[in-house]
Amino acid sequence: MIPAPKVERALTQVKSGPVKSETPARKDNAFHSLAMERKWQAKWEADKLYRAVIDETRPKHYALTMLPYTSGDLHFGHWYPMAPSDARARYKRMNGYNVLYPIGFDAFGLPGENAAIKRGIHPKEWTYKNIDNMRRQLKTMGTMFDWEREAITADPEYYKWTEWFFIQLFKAGLAYRKMSPVDWCPNCNTTLAREQVWGEDRHCERCGTPVIKKDLEQWFFKSTQYADELLRFDEIDWPERVKTLQTNWIGRSEGASVIFKTEMGDDIEIFTTRPDTLWGATFMVFSPEHPLVDKITAPEQKDEVEAYKQQAARQSDIEREAVDKEKTGVFTGAYAINPVNNERIPIWIADYVLMSYGTGAIMAVPAHDERDFAFARKYNLPIIPVIQPEGVELNGDTMEVAHAGEGVMINSSPFNGTPATSDKGMKNPAIRAVTEWLEQKRIGKRAVNYRYRDWLISRQRYWGSPIPMIYCNVHGWNPVPEDQLPVLLPDDVEWKPTGESPLKLHPTWKNTTCPICGEPATRETDTMDTFMCSSWYHLRYLSPDYDKGPFDEAEYNYWMPVDIYTGGIEHATMHLLYTRFFHKAMRDAGIVEGNEPMLQLRNQGIILGGDNEKMSKSRGNVVSPDELVAQYGTDALRTYLMFAYRWQEGGPWNSSGIEGTARWLRRVWTLFTDPTQPGTASAETRRTLRRRVHQTLRRVTNDFEDFEFNTIISGLMELLNEMYKAREEGAAGSPEWEEATELYLKMLAPVAPHIAEELWTNQLGKPYSIHEQKWPKVDEAAAQEDTLELPVQINGKVRDRIIVAADASEAEIKSAALASAAVQKYLEGREPKKVIVANRRLVSLVI
RNA sequence: GCCGAAGUGGCGGAAUAGGCAGACGCGCACGACUCAAAAUCGUGUUCCCUCGGGAAUGUGGGUUCGAUUCCCACCUUCGGCACCA
Structure with missing residues (x-):
């Protein structure tokens, strides 16, 4: 579902030089990011560190990120939403939540079939090969996905239930066939839902070809029946932008x-x-x-x-x-x-x-x-x-x-x-x-x-979930009996872009018998829009191997609804609307509970190419993350993706900025690995260090809650600078220093999980794993400032600064300000017309 | 045309219950280390200046002791919708 194939190794973009040496020979404790990252990834996997199982003693947190489409290669479009989402899931986990953070693959769809037509590879082979590669790439990111819950929409064990859901919609009277003028993409050779037709020239959302109208008899879902309910957002915390887009779309x-x-x-x-x-x-x-x-x-x-x-x-x-x-x-x-x-x-x-x-x-x-x-x-x-x-x-x-x-x-x-x-x-x-x-x-x-229309579900293509319906001349359309599901896709079909489903041209597949009278009958040969597959994948993650239903109810009751959903806003009127409709329809059918599937939604922006254009193969502006991982390590790339942009905005890609986060992580490494003699820092230095640590903790904690990822990183950068300063003043070895190092790594753990683990277990000698540690609590007393520095303004311009005790009264602040030499100079013996002490943050004099 | 989001240094961005604009980082410049380079470390880096200051958060107004933040009008960019009766 995350945008499709931009699979180009754009070496030209990344070729800033040969991969830099990982062993600058001078130090024994040099930072070998790649080997270290691989080591921990293997250990975490072997230890099943991120396995999420039902635990009634802990609060649950279902963190969902939009599943990727199986285009073959992960690019920044995938990393950009996932790296911060992963960091936040890790943060939630450290806060005592039992976190479910699953992943899967949106595997049906046109690109697979087009690959077959173009290159003669079976869509199944193409898709599953891509999944293998993408799975490997996702693992190099150091994500905490629970791989035992992986779901692939093209697996028969998955689409069996996509078909089952179609039948439930049919039984509920929400699936119907209608002859009507529908949008047809002459390039993709299939009908499209109205949501998939974009722009002034009415082009296909996927391939950009202008669509035409065709009169066809097609399957629809009565999504309009839920129009009024879809306009209500009172139970969900979703961005205003998405709510507005959906509201306008429904019209x-x-x-x-x-x-x-x-x-x-x-x-x-x-x-x-x-x-x-x-x-x-x-x-x-x-x-x-x-x-x-x-x-x-x-x-x-x-x-x-x-x-x-x-x-x-x-x-x-x-x-x-x-x-x-x-x-x-x-x-x-x-x-x-x-x-x-x-x-x-x-x-x-x-x-x-x-x-x-x-x-x-x-x-x-x-x-x-x-x-x-x-x-x-x-x-x-x-x-x-x-x-x-x-x-x-x-x-x-x-x-x-x-x-x-x-x-x-x-x-x-x-x-x-x-x-x-x-x-x-x-x-x-x-x-x-x-x-x-x-x-x-x-x-x-x-x-x-x-304005909203019923959801057109039929696609005249092969690589999709079959529509489990049978037509009999006497009894009309009836669903395939549920005990005969899944209706399997045949492997032996011919690839011809004829505008008819390849299933229709298969010699025997469509022949069956009527479930009512047993006489010869015909199967529906169209397949389903892949948005049907992704309308319920969050339910399949709950129990991907379950075979008595689409999901295990015990899992459902514990984990649902989704607590936080992250992904792109481009799905506002497509997936994000379909899945709400689907959930409401299935609620009324008694299959799921609650009115909404996803309580909180946050959208990341889009990463453009360096030329400020959408990244695409044809524009030749695609940058591959693999190169940067090889050069700087995953932790540096993860943190750069969090640091470089306002997450909700995105922007044009610029590889050079990664130097900053890479340098920062090397400085973290150096601080923890350089042998330093315990010093004799003043009480003031140690007090200041402790204050900064707890102030940073407060800030990082709030920023995680608010999805302000860039300021999490800058906060940690600032604290590192403070720690260097404190060490120079002899703070190393003090209890405040010990606390600072410990808290620093805990705060670092969600964003740079490998380096944090390495320093935690091997440098500090703390018990494995840092990812099992509790998120620290802010000591408010320690975070408190002893003194305040207030600017003094005269007629709106800052002329001096005064330092007062943090608990100084307004009168004390006022007299301190009036006593300042600069103020005296401007006053020239006169009385100020007005003195304002604003929120203990500033003194303003009018003269 | 309608709806929505956003305009801050060379760049990414920080700061809004109205209170020091430019945190943090990139880039750049200079210095240290080095035979040299890389890496690393240090210093500086909004603009103008007569070195006292002055100007500046898209533009123009307004409210206020004080506005990036609030109000009014406009400009630009991006996204969505568009003969929807």
Whole structure:
């Protein structure tokens, strides 16, 4: 799921020189990062240090990071979210939580199949080879993943349950088949969900090819049934950005549906957000595809209408939906009756009315809608104002723009005089009054419309989870009996990008029998959108080997819900919305509990190439982490990824900055390994050291909680500088020094786990493993400052600094400030007009 | 057009219940060590200056003793949506 193949060894980018020598021969205690890292990784694995099992005596913490797509090679797109997430999971673990931090692979999908078409490798072989490599790479990161919980979505043991979930959705009435115009990627040769079509040119999210429309019968999930609940975020701590994106995507609008009638008596249902403007409807507009068009068109208009329909059909969506396009339309020759005032109004067709939203027909109120206004002026249709703004008299013949704002209802007996505010929905008194009246009169009712569409799940491809459905000529569509799952993907298929699923072309695979009558029947040959696989992977991690259900309930009850989920914001309206829908649907089916699957979400930013462009093979700006690991070690890269950016922002990649964290870690190494004679530091030096240690601990602790990774590293860098200073002043050997070294390594452990372990066990001689130690507690008394240094401002400019006791009263601070030589000089004997002691942080004088 | 995020040194960034702008690091310069280099260590590094200071957090206003932080208007960049009735 994390963005796809950017698998290039961009040596050109990293070639800053040969790999630097790991053995600068001068010192025996030189820092051999690579060998040391490998040593600890092997030991941790052998000791199962990071195995997470149910333990009722400890609080649980389920930390989830988005699983990678099996493109073959890990790049910074993977490391950037994972390194800090891993550090935080380790931090939580040291805080006494039983932490589940699992990983798996999003293994189905188009790139695997495309590799097969291009290079003749079976997708299965390609995918599993990539997984082996990625697993190895993930291990070099020194992550604390519990590998015994690994899940791979392309394993039959996994997709058996993806199929099972499809059947549960079907049984719940949430999966259905429908013929409709769907988005089709001509390059990927498959349909796409609306979420997978991006940008102004409506291109395929994966390959960038502009999509086309096709009329196809496809499987959908009724995600719109949960639209209102998906708009509620009160139980989850998710970033505002994501909530806004999801809210806009769902696009809820409140209004009314009203039944108009044709002169011949056919019902025409329309949706409007402005029922208060019904009296200003001077014509109606149908989408060219509206089913009533043929029936109502008058004989003398037939040719014109037919021509317009043809033309609209030929145009692409992009052409049709271009905003600045001049509106066009054709009169049908038919008339409708406005139910609120029995006015006879003409019916037009125009392509600015879309069949895919609302009912495909609108009432046009040109006085109060920009689009209707433009249309009315072009075709000389009447304009009648029904909302009068204050202080202006609208005149339908002369007005130059539609008035969409507030005013008072006019020409709308019996509602004249009702104020219309700019509020939307029933909060607007005019809308409320009219809607209630419509309901009484039974010509309309309250209605809500969404931009959100049902989730199109069918894909005409091979490398995905089969849709476990069977078609029988007599009994229609029925699910495969659950005891026959999984429906296995056959290995022997032919790779031809025909636009049909390779499964359809397989000679025997689709032949089966009807589960109702036992007569010959056919399997569904489309496969599922891979977002179905990733909608529930967090559940499979709970018990990846469990075969009596998708997950073991005991594991579910202990670990769920996910406490923290980290990953990219690009999934805001895709995976992050699908998985919420999935969870809610399965909750209603009685399979899971709780309203939300993931309580807290945090998004990292995107790492761009050095040229400020998205990293991609075609741009040739991909940087491989492997080179940097070889050169600097994993700890240096992990810490650099945490230090270099605001994590939630990201930015263009720059390899040179890693020198900073590498240098810092070498300085840590040197401080701990240089033999130093115990000294005789003053009590003041030792007190200061201890204060700095506990101040840093407080800061690092808070920053971990708040995902402020860059300041964790800078805090530790500052403390190291303080420790060097203290050692120079003879602090080594003192109890304060001992505490400082111990706490330093504990704070270092989550971010640089290898070097911390090495120094902890081998230099300090403490018991293995540092990763089993408790996170230290801040000694607030020790962190307290004895004195305060306050700047003194005169007319807003800093002129002096005074030092006062930390517990000095405001009066004492004031007199100390007034006594300062600089202040005396500026005052020249006068009294200051004002003296402000601000929060014991600053003194401000006005003279 | 609508919605959202963000603008701070050469660079990444720090500091917002309103209180010392530029922490920490990269880069750069100079010095020490070295035959030399690398590594390491030390010093300096926002800009201007008449060496007293002065200016500066996208721009312009405002509130305040005091604004990177709050308010108003605008500019730029990025992301999303877009004839949604």
